Amino acid sequence: MDFEAAKDVCRxxxxxxxxxxxxxxxxxxxxxxxxxxxxxxxxxxxxxxxxEDDRFLELTDRPGIIPAPYLARAKWVHVNGEASLDDAEAAALLRRSYELVFAKLTRKLQREINEAA
Known part of the structure; x- marks a missing residue:
């Protein structure tokens, strides 16, 4: 997945x-x-x-995916151009990242975001 496609998914x-x-x-x-x-x-x-914590090691064992500099302790990964991720898998990983962060928000903030959507 190229960066423009990743931006489109995140948006x-x-x-x-x-x-x-x-x-x-x-x-x-x-x-x-x-x-x-x-x-x-x-x-x-x-x-x-x-x-996800349990997928962090699995992902970083793959070529082109490394622990993200400065954020690895929080289980962040960095995917570079050498990674063999197809668009569907990359979109699913970005979606899961969003879900993990969204789940840690307060219930009130989650509700506000869902109501605005």
Missing amino acids: TFPGCTEDIKWDHDIVFSVGGKMFAATNASSPAEGISFKA
């Missing part, structure tokens, strides 16, 4: 916001909590997102 999630953080990263968030990020100046380098 379909209810309550998703997109902004620039740290002067050079495009960050996708829900409820103020980020669920995906990439370098704005060179998005072809890949995208980072949260993974």
